[in-house]
Amino acid sequence: MAGTWVIVEQRDGNIRKVTYEMLSEAKKIGDEVSAVVFGKSVEGMASEFAKYGADKVYAVEGDVFAEYNTGAYVAQLAAMIAEYSPNAVLFAHTFNGRDFASRLAQKLEAGLATDAIAVELSAGRGVFTRAIYAGKAIAKVEVTTNPVLATIRAGVMEVAESAGAGAVVKPAIAATAGDVYQNIKSFVPTVSARPDLTEAETVVSGGRGCKGPDGIKIVETLADLLGAAVGGSRASIDSGWLGHELQVGQTGKVVCPNLYIAAGISGAIQHLAGMSSSKFIAAINTDPEAPIFNVSDFGVVADLFKVIPTLCTELKK
Amino acid sequence: MKVLVCVKQTFDTEAKIELKDGKIADAGINLIINPYDEVAVEGGIQLKEKKVVDEVVVLSAGSDKAMDAIRTALAMGADRGILIKQDTGADEYARAIALAAAIKEENPDIILAGHVAADDGSSQVPTRIAEILGLPHINVITNVEIADGKATCTCEADGGTLVAEVALPAVISSQVSWNEPRYPSMKGIMQAKKKPVTTADAVAADNKVKIIEFAMPPAKQAGVKIDDEPDVCAAKLADWMLNTVKIEVK
Numbered sequence: 001m002a003g004t005w006v007i008v009e010q011r012d013g014n015i016r017k018v019t020y021e022m023l024s025e026a027k028k029i030g031d032e033v034s035a036v037v038f039g040k041s042v043e044g045m046a047s048e049f050a051k052y053g054a055d056k057v058y059a060v061e062g063d064v065f066a067e068y069n070t071g072a073y074v075a076q077l078a079a080m081i082a083e084y085s086p087n088a089v090l091f092a093h094t095f096n097g098r099d100f101a102s103r104l105a106q107k108l109e110a111g112l113a114t115d116a117i118a119v120e121l122s123a124g125r126g127v128f129t130r131a132i133y134a135g136k137a138i139a140k141v142e143v144t145t146n147p148v149l150a151t152i153r154a155g156v157m158e159v160a161e162s163a164g165a166g167a168v169v170k171p172a173i174a175a176t177a178g179d180v181y182q183n184i185k186s187f188v189p190t191v192s193a194r195p196d197l198t199e200a201e202t203v204v205s206g207g208r209g210c211k212g213p214d215g216i217k218i219v220e221t222l223a224d225l226l227g228a229a230v231g232g233s234r235a236s237i238d239s240g241w242l243g244h245e246l247q248v249g250q251t252g253k254v255v256c257p258n259l260y261i262a263a264g265i266s267g268a269i270q271h272l273a274g275m276s277s278s279k280f281i282a283a284i285n286t287d288p289e290a291p292i293f294n295v296s297d298f299g300v301v302a303d304l305f306k307v308i309p310t311l312c313t314e315l316k317k
Numbered sequence: 318m319k320v321l322v323c324v325k326q327t328f329d330t331e332a333k334i335e336l337k338d339g340k341i342a343d344a345g346i347n348l349i350i351n352p353y354d355e356v357a358v359e360g361g362i363q364l365k366e367k368k369v370v371d372e373v374v375v376l377s378a379g380s381d382k383a384m385d386a387i388r389t390a391l392a393m394g395a396d397r398g399i400l401i402k403q404d405t406g407a408d409e410y411a412r413a414i415a416l417a418a419a420i421k422e423e424n425p426d427i428i429l430a431g432h433v434a435a436d437d438g439s440s441q442v443p444t445r446i447a448e449i450l451g452l453p454h455i456n457v458i459t460n461v462e463i464a465d466g467k468a469t470c471t472c473e474a475d476g477g478t479l480v481a482e483v484a485l486p487a488v489i490s491s492q493v494s495w496n497e498p499r500y501p502s503m504k505g506i507m508q509a510k511k512k513p514v515t516t517a518d519a520v521a522a523d524n525k526v527k528i529i530e531f532a533m534p535p536a537k538q539a540g541v542k543i544d545d546e547p548d549v550c551a552a553k554l555a556d557w558m559l560n561t562v563k564i565e566v567k
């Protein structure tokens with residue numbers, strides 16, 4: 001059996017950090033670790049994965065893989081699994097990763113644990129911890145089929161460098177243009193100088209307490225000082241102050257940064273679902289009874305319009 | 318054309334979760350339609366209003382209680398419902414098998430679903446259904462145009478917005494930002510009582526995933542809370558960020 005496979009998340013050569021998190025986690029198992037990378041031309045990336053312990057790099061190259069499309073990627077990965085029999089295949093719990101893993105799992109008539117926050121893999125047995133009911137409960141599940149399939153939440157696992165051989169393997173190409181059923185017309189990247197919300201080390205979020213675009217500006221100034229991503233509660237999204245893709249919570253993004261700062265956010269249960277597993281949480285709120293303080297490591301009962309500008313000055317000192 | 322919408326009944330997002338005998342306790346919990354599925358139902362009804370489709374069918378798998386979710390969708394404006402009775406304890410694979418079997422009999426042109434359930438949150442079922450039925454799928458849409466036997470979907474993608482086209486029939490899953498679901502009107506609620514709902518037993522399928530245990534998340538330790546002048550708050554917060562979190566300032 002050929003160890004643990006990690007499906008690389010990349011677009012145009014920009015590799016998502018969750019890829020390194022998965023490689024580092026896979027390395028702990030002790031089995032051979034392989035990175036599987038799809039794209040038009042990807043061999044040049046191999047050394048990147050070797051730095052995080054990849055013993056092998058499956059470079060899956062071809063025009064049909066230029067952009068993620070479920071049909072071709074699933075056809076190809078299914079053929080590779082049949083040929084090489086990995087013990088486990090880990091995907092990122094991104095939009096693409098969960099789409100890919102779900103369709104593959106069904107094609108193999110296999111189980112799949114999605115959005116895992118902890119992994120226990122041994123001898124082909126895979127047990128995963130999942131946060132359910134928006135983080136209000138935890139389920140431990142075992143995938144009883146082979147290979148063990150799972151998608152991993154970004155930001156939870158530590159990245160650790162370790163040298164791997166990074167031997168490039170060029171698998172036989174099984175997918176053809178005939179496997180493609182989603183005709184991609186366009187992809188417009190979100191133009192932002194800020195990091196991706198789900199990948200950022202620090203997230204600064206603004207809620208209804210920001211009272212309007214001017215308040216959001218204050219939040220953004222702090223975010224930029226910290227090189228952070230900006231997020232929002234549903235109240236500030238629904239008010240049109242921030243784009244939908246920036247909503248944090250049960251019906252938005254789940255984020256797991258090192259530091260989450262909630263400004264003018266009450267801490268409704270649906271918001272907590274998206275951020276309560278952050279490593280450090282700070283809250284700025286005028287209401288001492290706001291539930292956000294129950295999950296905060298550091299809370300200040302104060303007006304964000306006064307505190308944040310002073311905070312920025314203090315931090316710049 | 319016919320659209321079929323998969324609706325899952327979930328716990329109210331406000332629900333307090335407790336364990337009883339090692340399982341998630343459901344006594345006294347208010348049940349709702351999964352918020353994403355509400356959006357999918359609204360999307361289906363709007364397709365009918367635009368005369369793109371002429372029938373909206375809702376499908377739910379679960380216990381008898383799921384009938385309430387179907388009735389709510391009917392009150393919003395869907396035409397008829399199908400309840401597939403399935404034991405709790407079915408995993409994503411078994412659920413998808415049961416739903417796909419019912420969908421196959423209906424033979425709809427468009428299958429709508431939510432992209433994720435707000436409770437178990439696996440994001441698997443719609444994509445699995447598409448694979449079982451051998452249909453194209455597209456996930457996390459924020460808009461769809463139907464023309465010439467094709468669905469052109471705008472989707473929220475990782476790091477951007479994607480526009481992709483699939484041939485019908487296809488499975489399409491919704492993002493919440495697609496639309497604003499309507500509240501059922503009094504008239505709608507009355508009419509829903511008379512709309513037809515058929516029930517059938519689920520096709521049997523073995524689980525591929527086993528639950529080892531449920532647990533409560535570790536309780537968060539109470540943190541520091543400072544109630545002082547803004548300047549003092551700012552200074553202390555800055556100190557904590559720099560020395561405890563060890564943040565880097567750009």
Ligand SMILES: Cc1cc2nc3c(=O)[nH]c(=O)nc-3n(C[C@H](O)[C@H](O)[C@H](O)COP(=O)(O)OP(=O)(O)OC[C@H]3O[C@@H](n4cnc5c(N)ncnc54)[C@H](O)[C@@H]3O)c2cc1C
Binds near residue numbers: 209253269303
């Ligand atoms: C099905 C469903 C799904 C949902 N999904 C989500 C989700 O994914 N994400 C989400 O966020 N919400 C979600 N919600 C909404 C959620 O219930 C709350 O309504 C929302 O989170 C409130 O946003 P808020 O905290 O910004 O606003 P509010 O609750 O109005 O809180 C504003 C806070 O700002 C404080 N404030 C006011 N002025 C100042 C000031 N000058 N300085 C500092 N603080 C100030 C106030 O004290 C208050 O605590 C969902 C709701 C439902 C029903």
Ligand SMILES: Cc1cc2nc3c(=O)[nH]c(=O)nc-3n(C[C@H](O)[C@H](O)[C@H](O)COP(=O)(O)OP(=O)(O)OC[C@H]3O[C@@H](n4cnc5c(N)ncnc54)[C@H](O)[C@@H]3O)c2cc1C
Binds near residue numbers: 323429431527
């Ligand atoms: C071993 C095991 C045992 C389980 N036991 C239980 C249990 O006892 N009780 C329980 O409630 N759950 C149980 N679950 C969870 C159950 O598997 C999921 O609820 C179900 O498989 C659907 O997954 P999801 O809710 O995460 O759907 P997702 O894939 O996140 O849902 C996406 C969309 O699929 C559609 N969809 C999903 N489910 C349905 C449905 N039932 N009817 C119609 N449309 C649907 C909806 O449109 C939904 O928005 C168990 C899971 C496992 C692995």
